Amino acid sequence: MGMGTMQPVSCLICGDEGPGLDIRGRRICSSCEELLLYLPVGHDAYEYCKERIKLLWVD
Numbered sequence: 001m002g003m004g005t006m007q008p009v010s011c012l013i014c015g016d017e018g019p020g021l022d023i024r025g026r027r028i029c030s031s032c033e034e035l036l037l038y039l040p041v042g043h044d045a046y047e048y049c050k051e052r053i054k055l056l057w058v059d
Contacts (some may be wrong), residue, residue, distance in 0.1 A: 001017050009022065009025075011027055011028060011029035011032055012026045012027060012055060013028060013053075014029060014031070016031065016032075021033055022032060024057075026056055030054070032049065035049070036049055
């Protein structure tokens with residue numbers, strides 16, 4: 001059985017192709033993962049990230 005070409009997975013939030021957390025075939029890069037830990041709820045960037053993360057549940 002042949003190996004298919006693996007396409008890089010880009011971050012759901014920033015589009016980076018670096019290492020990170022893979023969830024349901026999508027990725028949140030390490031930088032965005034760390035950012036989410038420290039952003040205060042209600043901050044514009046937090047709201048943007050929250051909306052992007054909702055895409056994890058869309059097939």
